[in-house]
Amino acid sequence: VRIADLSSRSGTSIASIKFYLREGLLPAGRPTGPNRAEYDEDHLHRLRLIRALIDVGGLSVATARDVLAAVDRRDLTSHSLMGTAHKPLSGPDRHDPDEPGWVAARAEVTELAGRRGWRVAPDSPELDRAADAVAALRSLGQHDLVALDRYADAVEPLARAEVDQVLARREPARMVEGVVCGTILGERLLAALRRLAHQDASARRTPDLANGAG
């Protein structure tokens, strides 16, 4: 199809499509003449993935590019692709690794992972990200909200079911896309549903409120 069709079928403006082409997120179409190219279903799918990462997932263009590069690699085992897909998503280090509060929080998270028997690399950036949140909560005196086992109880069965599902896929390309989508879009979904559950729990605890109002 032509770029105009790609635009209408994906709900993405031609300007955005040209931007993604220029930035290397979307592969070039098959040239059919000067300033003309033909796009196919793979382009449409890739465009949906780009928009999911950027518009829904909130990734920067640079991070989306790194994630898509992981998606495009075909030499990964199912396990190493998880690390490869997670890596660009975990973002830059924002903590000061010598700050005592952060060091204590990192030890707390490492201890949690050990206690739960989680097989994770000791230098996993996700341990640092969890420590960032724990250190911030503690620095603000929100100690009762650092209920790490409560969080672990929530994510463990979810993560196991998701990994089983994704690893059961036969094509590696579908597998790695499942990891990326499950991670990014799943996080957004989880966050939105947790907020809805907060609103519900709060409404139940405030019986003078009408159903769902307020």
Place this chain on the structure above:
Amino acid sequence: VRIADLSSRSGTSIASIKFYLREGLLPAGRPTGPNRAEYDEDHLHRLRLIRALIDVGGLSVATARDVLAAVDRRDLTSHSLMGTAHKPLSGPDRHDPDEPGWVAARAEVTELAGRRGWRVAPDSPELDRAADAVAALRSLGQHDLVALDRYADAVEPLARAEVDQVLARREPARMVEGVVCGTILGERLLAALRRLAHQDASARRTPDLANGAG
């Protein structure tokens, strides 16, 4: 204390502190002379909150300002503060409300909330955000990852325990800060722990890998 002490005690550069003052995120200090001001423990605490929202939570300065305005309001009931604290966090609408895929996803999420008996406002922006993720997953053919009840099972007990904890606080200021921190930092913590649980589940399903490697 002087701005230099505020800087060293909070691990924030003087330039950043001046930026937060200029942007209205941090209240001005008590003037003690031309170009001199005195700051107190409240400033230090506010500075930690600002950095938690921006550095750990990834909020923009504008969104952080809106969240802090909600924190500073003293006229909110415990329930309405949840909506007020959530509102700036839910971000702008990014979906096309007439797009059939999105409309179907929104109905799916509304149905979930109804089925679970969640007391949430029918126009809650969190329902839109959940629909964004569901619509993106479906547009990418990741139908098996749209396991809404699995997500709801994960967040319900977590959210109820958190709301109980925060509503049990006696000072309203501590309550609203608990909502904000619990929402933003809790989401980051939940996301990081879910990724760690993914890595663990993947390592278990790939028995040829050494502990935590790969």
